[in-house]
Every structure is written in C-alpha cells, then in structure tokens.
Amino acid sequence: MENLQKVLIIVNPISGNIDKTDIVDRIVSVLNEKNIAFEIYKTTGENDHAEIVKILDRQKFDRIFVLGGDGTLKMLAEVLKDETTAVALFPTGSANGLSVNLNIPDNLNSQIDIALGGNKISIDMLKIEDEICLHISDFGLNAELIKNYEASAIRGKMGYLLQSLPTLWESRYPFDFTIKYNDKEIKRSGVFLAFSNAQKYGTGAVVNPNAKMDDGIFEVLIFKDFDVKEILKTLSNEIEFDPNIVEIFPVKEVEVFCHQPVSFQIDGEYCGEKEKVSVKLSTRKLPILIP
Numbered sequence: 611m612e613n614l615q616k617v618l619i620i621v622n623p624i625s626g627n628i629d630k631t632d633i634v635d636r637i638v639s640v641l642n643e644k645n646i647a648f649e650i651y652k653t654t655g656e657n658d659h660a661e662i663v664k665i666l667d668r669q670k671f672d673r674i675f676v677l678g679g680d681g682t683l684k685m686l687a688e689v690l691k692d693e694t695t696a697v698a699l700f701p702t703g704s705a706n707g708l709s710v711n712l713n714i715p716d717n718l719n720s721q722i723d724i725a726l727g728g729n730k731i732s733i734d735m736l737k738i739e740d741e742i743c744l745h746i747s748d749f750g751l752n753a754e755l756i757k758n759y760e761a762s763a764i765r766g767k768m769g770y771l772l773q774s775l776p777t778l779w780e781s782r783y784p785f786d787f788t789i790k791y792n793d794k795e796i797k798r799s800g801v802f803l804a805f806s807n808a809q810k811y812g813t814g815a816v817v818n819p820n821a822k823m824d825d826g827i828f829e830v831l832i833f834k835d836f837d838v839k840e841i842l843k844t845l846s847n848e849i850e851f852d853p854n855i856v857e858i859f860p861v862k863e864v865e866v867f868c869h870q871p872v873s874f875q876i877d878g879e880y881c882g883e884k885e886k887v888s889v890k891l892s893t894r895k896l897p898i899l900i901p
C-alpha cells in the first residue's frame with residue numbers, strides 16, 4: 611500500500627435510492643484503523659462542482675472515494691485537474707456503467723481493498739462540446755429509451771424494459787447522419803450512432819467488444835438496422851458483429867451532423883435532441899483504482 615495520508619470521501623446521499631450510512635461507517639472505521647485522515651463531502655445536487663473545487667484547492671488528497679453513480683463520478687471528473695489523485699469507485703447509483711466496465715466487485719470489503727491498493731488505470735475521457743463523457747454517449751434509439759425512462763416512475767432494469775416497446779413503437783428511426791473524421795466525410799443511416807470509450811453499457815450490453823479505456827482513441831459505432839440477432843449478441847459474450855449491420859471505427863476526433871434533430875445522451879443522462887455534436891479526446895485522463 612502507498613503511504614496514504616488523506617482521503618476525500620464524496621457521498622451522493624440520494625443516488626440509487628440507497629442509504630449509504632453503513633457503507634460510510636465501514637469505510638471510516640477502516641481508515642481510522644490505518645490512521646488515514648479523511649474529509650467527507652455530501653453532495654446536495656446544487657453547486658457541487660464549485661464546492662468540490664474549493665475543497666480540492668484548499669488541500670491535496672492522496673485518494674478520492676466516490677459513493678454514487680455515473681453522474682456523481684462525471685461531476686468529479688469535470689473538476690479534478692490533478693491527475694496524480696486516484697479515484698476509487700463505490701458503485702451506488704442506479705446506473706454504474708464505469709464500474710461495470712472496470713469490473714469493480716459488488717462486495718464492500720473488496721471495494722475498500724481496491725480503494726486502498728495500488729492498481730490504477732488512467733482512462734481517456736471524451737469531450738462532447740463542454741461536457742465530459744466517461745464511457746458511452748449516443749444518438750438515436752438508446753437515447754430515446756433513456757428519455758422515456760427518465761420520464762417514467764419505475765427505476766432500475768425493469769424501468770428500461772417497460773419503456774423498450776413504447777420507445778420502439780414511437781421512434782422515427784432510421785436516422786440519417788453525416789460523419790466527418792480524419793478529413794473524410796461519410797453518410798450513414800442507422801438506429802443509433804454511439805461514441806464509445808468502453809465495451810458495455812451499465813446494463814451489461816456489450817456494444818464495443820474490443821474497446822480499451824486507456825488506449826488514446828475512442829470508437830464510433832453505427833447500428834445500421836434494428837436487427838434482433840445482432841442486438842441479442844450484445845447480451846452474450848460474442849465479440850463479432852455482422853459488419854453489414856454494425857460498423858465500428860476508431861477516431862480521436864469526430865463531428866456528426868443529423869439531418870433532423872435526434873435524441874442524444876451522455877453516460878445515461880438524456881441531453882435533448884441535437885442536430886450536431888463534436889467529440890474529441892479530452893487532454894486530461896482520469897486515474898481510477900481497479901481490481
């Protein structure tokens with residue numbers, strides 16, 4: 611174990627509808643046993659970016675523990691400028707896509723061991739206009755599903771399942787895209803187009819089987835048709851898609867223009883309908899502790 615002096619613990623009290631008191635108590639008792647100082651910040655949902663910047667400006671932390679979902683982590687990623695402070699995940703959101711991709715276990719003691727251990731990966735982050743994306747962002751059918759899910763009362767996987775048929779029924783797919791990258795311009799039609807730095811969605815569906823989160827590139831994925839056979843492959847561990855249905859290519863920077871406004875999402879948060887987005891690798895990476 612590195613010589614850890616001080617840890618910042620960021621707790622989102624509402625994420626995933628989970629009471630985190632016992633989790634925090636357990637973490638605190640381990641830190642006390644090991645004589646590691648700590649500070650706890652509870653998010654409020656208002657002004658958290660600015661409050662965390664103030665805390666990080668005031669002092670240096672060796673580690674930051676995050677108890678929340680993808681949204682809480684993304685908020686930290688947007689303000690954490692010091693790439694030597696590694697982040698530990700305690701996945702407690704309704705969507706924990708990054709933890710799923712990094713194989714963070716469910717067991718709290720294992721999570722604490724990882725958080726205090728020395729195994730790290732510095733993941734690439736995507737910059738989409740002014741926002742950070744940590745794993746997958748997309749145009750089309752999946753973003754429409756997230757929009758309908760956010761408007762419904764039922765959370766979790768069942769909530770997504772219940773919204774899947776109405777989403778398919780109402781969708782105006784296929785969507786027409788013009789994609790500009792590496793001085794090329796191509797036109798494609800598809801049910802969804804994703805920018806992906808990760809292999810899977812938080813639900814576990816594998817859409818970008820060969821992705822590496824720290825390789826300095828990300829992938830553009832286009833599902834050209836609503837093909838049940840190819841969609842079922844995302845739920846298995848099969849890693850070869852039919853190239854006539856699924857096109858995947860690596861980029862460092864890309865611009866996508868839609869021929870009409872299309873639903874768009876970043877890391878599971880619906881962002882409205884958009885006609886154009888520019889995506890590039892962030893100049894910063896995010897160091898995360900892994901098993």
Ligand SMILES: Nc1ncnc2c1ncn2[C@@H]1O[C@H](COP(=O)(O)OP(=O)(O)OP(=O)(O)O)[C@@H](O)[C@H]1O
Nearest residue numbers: 624625626653654655678679680681682703704705
């Ligand atoms: N104390 C709080 N009260 C209400 N909202 C909060 C609070 N703290 C953080 N938030 C909100 O929590 C969201 C981030 O939650 P996160 O994505 O980490 O977990 P989640 O369970 O996946 O949440 P969601 O179901 O809303 O996506 C942000 O929208 C943030 O504004």
